[in-house]
Amino acid sequence: MRTFWDRTRYAVSFELIGLGIIMTAAWLFTDMPVSSFGITAIIMSLLATFWNALLSYGFDRYLTKQQGHTNKTAMQRVCYALGFEAGLIIITVPIIALVLEVTWLQAFLIDLGIITFFLFYAYGFSWAYDRIFPLPAAANNAA
Template sequence: MSMIISLTAMGCNYLFNIAFDHLLIKLGRRVNDRPPWLRAVHAVSFEASLLTITVPFVAWWLNLSLWAAFVTDIGFALFFLVYAYLYNWAYDVIFPMPADDPQPVIR
């Protein structure tokens, strides 16, 4: 179960980050400049989307109700919420998006 959830999280992280960056660009915001509040929104929304995918799987795998699976999964989600925030911040610092044209600054 952990292996399947990890692979799901890896795939979802890739797709979610692409979608999030495209949304920032569409909203006219600079992708490289992410203040702490935007990083928190990014991390929380990623974990929420991952929970919607993994909770039904955990319920099925462990033969639990959706509520019991949610409570089981929420402990992991809280840990990975902090991890997602720090990981994505570090990734943006190490691998910044190329700056072609001047973009509006995030406020």
């Protein structure tokens, strides 16, 4: 099992590298001001982190009440992921529309692009992180 500090390093590096990639892409491929997009990306990152913590807490409480533990089935993981993304869209689309001064449809499409990027980025980042910072052998054997 990873330590608190290892999880903190993971979360902070995940967000910082992801923000760097998103902001670079916005700078290269859009005519939006980098400062506006940067502010939006930082707000979205903070909201995603907060929403993830809140949803995780609520989901674990629900599972504990319903089944007496927090071990998740594949379907429960899918439900959690869909709930996370749906909640994040509801939270972030109005912010994107306001800060970037775009329509709600444009904000929704921007959000879908960001979500799609992070879907693949999360997989690649997690894979690379596990290679760079592997679990100790004892933890690998216990998992």
